[in-house]
Amino acid sequence: MIATNTNERLLQIAVLAFGLIAPFLFPAYIQQIALLWIMILFALTWDTMGGQMGYNSLGNIFFFGAGMYICAVVQIIVGGYDVGEYTAAFGAIKVDITDTQYFTGLFIGLAAAAVGCVFLSIILGFFFFGLRGPYFAIGTLGIALAAGELIGAWRWVGGGSGISLPLYPGSDIFPGSADEEGLFFYFLCMASAVATFLFFRWLYKTRFGLALNAIRDDEEKAEGMGIHTMRYKTVAWACSSFFLGISGGLHGNIVHFIEPLEVAFPTITFGIFMVAMSLLGGKGTLWGPILGAVLFHVIKEVTWTHLLGWQWVALGLIIIVNVVYFQQGIVGWLMERFPERFGIRVETDATAQGKGGAD
Amino acid sequence: MWGSIEVLLSLPAYNVGLILNGLCVGAVFALAAYGLALVWGVMNVKNLAQGEFVIMGGYLAWYIAKTTGMNPLLTLPIVAVLMFVFGWAIYVLMIRRVVDKDLFTSLLATFGLAIVMQQALNLAFGPEVQVAQFGRGSVSMMGGIVSILEIKFWAFGMCILLAGAVVAFMKFSRMGQAIRATSQDARAARVMGINTDRVYAFTYALNSAICGAAGVLVAMIMVIQPYYGVTHSVRSFVIVTAAGIGNLPGVIMSALGLGVIEQYSGFVLGAEFQVATVVVMLLLVLIWRQYQASRIRQVVR
Amino acid sequence: MGNVIEVRGVSKAYGGVIANKDIDLNVADGKITGLIGPNGSGKTTLFNSIVGFHPIDGGSIRFDDQEISTMRVQQIARLGLLRTFQQTRIYGKMNCVQNMLISIPHRKHRFLDMFGHSTAADREKADSLLEFVGLYGKRMLPAGDLSFGQQKLLEFAMALMNEPKVLLLDEPTAGINPTLINGLIDRLKRANTDFGITLLVIEHNMRVIMNMADTVYCLAHGEILASGAPEAVQNDQRVIDAYLGAH
Numbered sequence: 001m002i003a004t005n006t007n008e009r010l011l012q013i014a015v016l017a018f019g020l021i022a023p024f025l026f027p028a029y030i031q032q033i034a035l036l037w038i039m040i041l042f043a044l045t046w047d048t049m050g051g052q053m054g055y056n057s058l059g060n061i062f063f064f065g066a067g068m069y070i071c072a073v074v075q076i077i078v079g080g081y082d083v084g085e086y087t088a089a090f091g092a093i094k095v096d097i098t099d100t101q102y103f104t105g106l107f108i109g110l111a112a113a114a115v116g117c118v119f120l121s122i123i124l125g126f127f128f129f130g131l132r133g134p135y136f137a138i139g140t141l142g143i144a145l146a147a148g149e150l151i152g153a154w155r156w157v158g159g160g161s162g163i164s165l166p167l168y169p170g171s172d173i174f175p176g177s178a179d180e181e182g183l184f185f186y187f188l189c190m191a192s193a194v195a196t197f198l199f200f201r202w203l204y205k206t207r208f209g210l211a212l213n214a215i216r217d218d219e220e221k222a223e224g225m226g227i228h229t230m231r232y233k234t235v236a237w238a239c240s241s242f243f244l245g246i247s248g249g250l251h252g253n254i255v256h257f258i259e260p261l262e263v264a265f266p267t268i269t270f271g272i273f274m275v276a277m278s279l280l281g282g283k284g285t286l287w288g289p290i291l292g293a294v295l296f297h298v299i300k301e302v303t304w305t306h307l308l309g310w311q312w313v314a315l316g317l318i319i320i321v322n323v324v325y326f327q328q329g330i331v332g333w334l335m336e337r338f339p340e341r342f343g344i345r346v347e348t349d350a351t352a353q354g355k356g357g358a359d
Numbered sequence: 360m361w362g363s364i365e366v367l368l369s370l371p372a373y374n375v376g377l378i379l380n381g382l383c384v385g386a387v388f389a390l391a392a393y394g395l396a397l398v399w400g401v402m403n404v405k406n407l408a409q410g411e412f413v414i415m416g417g418y419l420a421w422y423i424a425k426t427t428g429m430n431p432l433l434t435l436p437i438v439a440v441l442m443f444v445f446g447w448a449i450y451v452l453m454i455r456r457v458v459d460k461d462l463f464t465s466l467l468a469t470f471g472l473a474i475v476m477q478q479a480l481n482l483a484f485g486p487e488v489q490v491a492q493f494g495r496g497s498v499s500m501m502g503g504i505v506s507i508l509e510i511k512f513w514a515f516g517m518c519i520l521l522a523g524a525v526v527a528f529m530k531f532s533r534m535g536q537a538i539r540a541t542s543q544d545a546r547a548a549r550v551m552g553i554n555t556d557r558v559y560a561f562t563y564a565l566n567s568a569i570c571g572a573a574g575v576l577v578a579m580i581m582v583i584q585p586y587y588g589v590t591h592s593v594r595s596f597v598i599v600t601a602a603g604i605g606n607l608p609g610v611i612m613s614a615l616g617l618g619v620i621e622q623y624s625g626f627v628l629g630a631e632f633q634v635a636t637v638v639v640m641l642l643l644v645l646i647w648r649q650y651q652a653s654r655i656r657q658v659v660r
Numbered sequence: 661m662g663n664v665i666e667v668r669g670v671s672k673a674y675g676g677v678i679a680n681k682d683i684d685l686n687v688a689d690g691k692i693t694g695l696i697g698p699n700g701s702g703k704t705t706l707f708n709s710i711v712g713f714h715p716i717d718g719g720s721i722r723f724d725d726q727e728i729s730t731m732r733v734q735q736i737a738r739l740g741l742l743r744t745f746q747q748t749r750i751y752g753k754m755n756c757v758q759n760m761l762i763s764i765p766h767r768k769h770r771f772l773d774m775f776g777h778s779t780a781a782d783r784e785k786a787d788s789l790l791e792f793v794g795l796y797g798k799r800m801l802p803a804g805d806l807s808f809g810q811q812k813l814l815e816f817a818m819a820l821m822n823e824p825k826v827l828l829l830d831e832p833t834a835g836i837n838p839t840l841i842n843g844l845i846d847r848l849k850r851a852n853t854d855f856g857i858t859l860l861v862i863e864h865n866m867r868v869i870m871n872m873a874d875t876v877y878c879l880a881h882g883e884i885l886a887s888g889a890p891e892a893v894q895n896d897q898r899v900i901d902a903y904l905g906a907h
Contacts, residue, residue: 135648226766
């Protein structure tokens with residue numbers, strides 16, 4: 001655990017309080033802060049695979065995009081349209097659905113996105129968990145790239161020209177608010193990120209967390225000790241893709257328009273941000289990815305517009321510097337610096353009791 | 360799609376055209392793949408910026424040819440030298456620090472490098488698709504049914520020449536021998552007094568030069584665009600994964616095979632499936648390798 | 661008492677190099693069996709064949725009257741046949757207690773047990789085993805920070821935590837300070853007597869194996885050279901020749 005229990009509790013309360021107040025304090029930045037919650041979700045779910053289990057996936061963004069498409073298709077179906085006709089008309093259909101249809105569609109869509117991504121992860125796990133180290137990274141990168149290309153050629157879901165999603169109807173959840181839709185999705189994003197955090201926090205405290213770390217440290221040994229490695233790996237990927245699917249569905253509805261290469265499967269933007277954020281904060285820790293996501297996102301949003309076309313160069317440089325010179329990340333660095341704070345210590349009294357050992 | 364297959368079945372000459380085209384293009388893929396196998400085998404660096412090196416070489420050739428009026432094929436030695444220097448600089452700046460780190464580090468660091476290079480190329484040359492004009496027409500064969508750009512044959516010849524030169528270099532020169540020794544056992548090589556840091560630098564620079572040369576040919580027989588590098592990187596990984604590291608004949612065969620497969624998929628499915636074909640090939644090769652490994656109770660690592 | 665492991669006619673070649681040729685070997689239930697032989701005689705290859713690390717070229721390996729030569733490593737481990745590694749392998753970034761807690765016997769696990777918390781009994785057992793090997797004071801340190809000898813002891817404790825029926829130990833005393841070897845022999849014997857674990861031990865140190873084993877097999881050039889009681893094998897002229905290189 002990163003800090004003593006009281007400190008962590010305070011941190012949680014602070015983050016939660018900020019999350020609840022922020023949209024009202026900075027109404028102009030609702031979308032950016034909502035995106036920050038998605039980034040936190042990204043970093044947490046990537047870290048389950050890359051940080052805790054040592055399976056560095058470069059293609060986790062696949063589940064984001066898959067969730068986005070599944071959610072969209074379900075929303076269209078619940079809205080009473082034929083998906084093929086809807087996408088073929090490319091926005092020419094005047095979407096006319098009731099409020100109830102919209103909200104049921106959205107929530108069934110999000111649930112379907114989550115469950116669908118779990119299924120996809122199980123199938124992909126079956127085919128790709130025989131790959132280790134760099135091969136897994138390249139293979140998952142391939143999955144994300146292939147998904148973008150193949151969806152782009154699939155007419156039924158709109159191909160390369162994408163899908164416009166039904167618009168948010170007026171409702172009275174936040175009476176008197178100027179940006180009702182923004183608030184609605186903001187709180188959904190926040191809720192899913194918080195749920196992700198609480199879920200993984202619980203998960204890492206069970207045997208599951210230990211097994212993931214064992215697989216990371218020495219998978220062959222773990223097999224030799226009889227750990228059901230395939231089972232753990234599959235479930236870990238499934239958990240991670242469950243939340244990624246939801247985030248995809250939400251993001252699709254926030255941007256209203258989805259298409260395969262830039263929005264749904266943005267391998268070299270969101271896909272690599274996940275990795276960069278986890279590494280920046282410190283992979284394999286609970287709070288590291290969150291810290292990394294916040295820092296990364298804030299730096300990015302603040303500096304982006306001032307870089308005039310050089311922002312992507314800057315992004316690449318950040319990744320290089322991060323990976324090459326500062327791999328342990330912020331929390332990892334703190335652990336090296338202050339090991340006692342993290343419970344790494346020799347108990348001298350106890351050594352006396354348990355004497356008669358080696359050296 | 361079925362129409363295209365019918366054409367292939369009824370007009371066998373079309374197949375000849377596709378295969379010849381595929382072999383010429385595949386030969387160029389083999390160069391970049393060999394470079395990847397080299398850095399992978401010698402210094403255990405998975406260079407995800409491989410495709411960007413190719414595209415950068417292509418842009419250099421295109422730019423030199425455009426500004427000086429040279430034939431792009433003649434710029435090949437200049438580009439190779441420039442890319443050699445570039446590769447050496449990249450090694451000194453970043454690769455040196457990832458060589459002995461864990462495997463994911465090199466992959467991610469070079470992915471970062473790929474992003475930087477894409478964007479830098481985009482800022483320098485703009486996002487338009489470019490072709491370096493070789494300026495000689497096509498060769499007609501089989502009564503005009505098959506017509507192949509003359510440059511493709513030149514490219515094929517250049518590939519054989521370059522590959523032969525590299526193989527001879529590895530075999531007979533002192534540096535080549537040092538590279539091979541280091542790839543077998545870096546520690547032993549160090550103990551024997553080989554400056555492995557220099558060997559690594561040279562290997563990486565050599566890879567960069569090979570990619571640059573491949574890029575010159577790519578600029579003439581295909582098209583270049585700042586973001587097209589990813590596909591070339593994936594191609595290199597497909598080829599090396601299928602062949603295994605340190606298997607030169609395997610690399611050549613897989614590269615030629617990939618070239619032919621791409622031509623067929625382009626003809627049958629359409630040009631928009633070009634990238635998809637390459638990436639799906641990568642997934643298939645990885646699955647196949649796992650199946651092979653699992654039969655001897657192993658995994659692909 | 662019966663044999664818990666029966667190896668019959670097992671062969672294994674790496675390319676052209678024959679590492680094991682037609683090996684027959686029995687491990688008696690509840691006993692300590694030793695496996696000796698010069699470097700490169702195929703001892704570790706045989707170990708790897710038994711635990712399913714690689715496929716064998718021919719022959720049969722039975723564990724508890726069950727053919728295991730085509731099973732995978734995890735399945736074999738879950739049957740209760742465990743091995744330690746010559747180059748010690750532990751989970752380096754986890755602390756000793758975590759290393760122990762994840763080494764609980766997984767054969768009893770059903771799907772939902774993945775999400776269970778470690779029980780108080782597990783923790784107690786982990787602590788007592790760590791004390792048994794003398795690592796209690798260092799239990800909160802990352803296992804990777806321990807010395808080689810300590811890691812070896814930790815690996816041994818992890819194996820005991822798993823409650824195997826049979827434990828295959830690959831050179832348990834290699835790299836351990838000679839003054840501590842007696843303590844280690846004592847612990848191995850106690851693992852056998854107190855915990856009832858059958859042991860198959862690869863060992864270079866003759867003194868260790870003569871002290872411990874009930875039966876000894878000697879391997880040379882991939883074949884069984886001699887087998888029987890320790891004294892008999894030790895005095896066998898062929899074994900002496902093999903060790904002195906007269907072969």
